[in-house]
Amino acid sequence: MLAVILALCSAACGGAADFVGGTASKRLSAFLVVLGNQFIGLVLIVGFIIAIGAWPGEWDFLWWAVGAGVTALVGLVAFYQALATGKMSVVAPIAALGAVVPVAWGLLTGDEPAMFQVVGILIALVGIVLASGPELEGGTGMRPLMLAVLAAVGFGSHMALLGEAAEVSALGTIMVMKASMVIPLLVLVTLVGRIATGLVLNRSTVALFVGLALLDLGANAFFTAAIQQGMLSIVAVLGSLYPVFTVLLARAIHGERLVGPQPFGVGAALAGVALIAAAG
Template sequence: MTIVLALAASVTWGASDFIAGILSGRLPARTVVICSQAVALVAISGVVLVVGLPLPPGPWWLWGAVGGVAEGAGLLALYSGLARGRMGIVTPIAGLGVLVPVVVGLVRGDPVTVLLGAGILLAIVGGVLASGPEVEGGGEGGDATSILYAVLAALGLGTAMACVDLGSRVSGLHTLWAMRVASVGVFLLLALVLTTRWRIPRGLAPGLVVVGIADLSATALFSMATTRGHLSIAGVLASLYPVTTILLAWLLLRERLRPVQVVGVAAALAGIALIAS
């Protein structure tokens, strides 16, 4: 069940990123993030009011707050890095954030066999290659600051995944709620500083709702995956969302897959097969 839930989270995150990428061509990226996160906060708050009261005891609020701030900082760093450097350099580095939940899971005692270790390694490498790394060398790859932003994005997003696991051991629902409260708070402060444009064309509003609900659903699926199995496995499989994004771009936008991306997809699938075995 852990594998199914984690892969479902990966597909949902990938679809969310695909739609968000299209919307970001019409709106500032930070507007897409703030509005979609706000939609998710409204949705999860409604669920908490219906089935999540009274609030349970425990440190779920702490892990949720840390995870929400880490996620907000990670997304900010990712978009800042993409603004300064090339996607083929920034995105694969940011994707290595999967190492954070893997390390946390292994330190906590997740068992690893040779077959499972090989599957995890293949899946991580496949996810990075599917992101389209620029391995040819040469050209303008962006300055050192863009690489620093990518590293910070990896740490932020990876830390958020680990916090989801830790908080979900007390209450997954309330951890998700605390994360959205914290992330929306961070992004609203960012919006005030950057004077974010709030005029949203009516035709784009449904897309923002879909992105927000999809991101929330993916996080919920990941939360359930970590409570039913090992964090190291769930983290690796859920982090394969770039595979979904690039496949949707190939199917719907007719974007050409680079050879390194085809290799990455194949490696990711092989890794999933080894983990499942």
């Protein structure tokens, strides 16, 4: 049960981060939002590790964590590019299917969920896709579709690799993962200076980046803690429920209506969680 609670906390933080980041991207470059968030997150986690004296004693997790950071970055870049050239209602549900990757990885590496949990996983996966607001009519170009698939693979691989690394060192994993995202972004800014054009580091912008960084760190911290308590195949699905929290926040704060299959998706996701928790 503890793993379920921690994974849901991870999803809540991730959903809130997506909501805040998506709102911020309406006035700032999405690239700058990601860079600011990840850079401050790296500074915070390094400072925290030094403050409590929890520097990793073993580095067996290193390459798993580097892989988690690189795949997360690939997923983010592909996702934003897909959103820029295609319909969100087509792109988001495809990207949400990335949850299938860590589920499959967990099952292949020895997870043995109970029958009720398997049913809950399947229902929750359907709920995640429906809550993302899939377009039931119309379509989009091939390039956004391929980018959305790449985003799904990136996000899914990120969770699988993060799960492997977290078994050794949760804090060390988050630190290395953040560094693996920040370093390529800083190199890119150095090579292509115009990317950072228009960035004004005033009090509100810094506060936004800090808030995003804390939510993102919370999502990662809860996820790694959940992995240490439960099976990857279950934790990954529950941690992937962030689209549900995003649409609920949009509904509560911006008054956005749940349209099309979204209400059914939220209901299915909650039903899946109930089955997983009941069997846990």
